[in-house]
Amino acid sequence: MAEDLGVITPEVDALxxxxxxxxxxxxxxxxxxxxxHNHLPHQFAAGTVAYTGTHxxxxxxxxxxxxxxxxxxxxxxxxxx
Numbered sequence: 240m241a242e243d244l245g246v247i248t249p250e251v252d253a254l255x256x257x258x259x260x261x262x263x264x265x266x267x268x269x270x271x272x273x274x275x276h277n278h279l280p281h282q283f284a285a286g287t288v289a290y291t292g293t294h295x296x297x298x299x300x301x302x303x304x305x306x307x308x309x310x311x312x313x314x315x316x317x318x319x320x
Contacts, residue, residue, distance in 0.1 A: 240288050261286040267296050 241255045243262040255262060264287055269278030276282055283289065292298065 244293075261288050263288045263290065265290050265293055265296070267292045 240263060241258075241260040243252065243255060244265065252262075262284070264278045264283055266278065266280070266289060269276070269280070269282075280289070
């Protein structure tokens with residue numbers, strides 16, 4: 240697996256694919272804003288490895304408790320609710 244978070248050039252992405260290495264997504268990124276749509280499960284390419292968070296994120300449970308009013312838009316787009 241190759242960490243492909245952050246700014247990834249087309250050349251780096253092509254090399255990752257050429258080597259047959261799956262990329263990764265972080266669910267917390269997908270549900271944090273509308274701009275992070277590529278981290279939503281319905282946007283994952285086949286073979287993608289998904290994590291709930293990284294060592295840089297708070298736990299999913301703690302992050303959810305701190306939000307005064309979490310956005311429901313990414314959830315609705317993903318699961319239609």
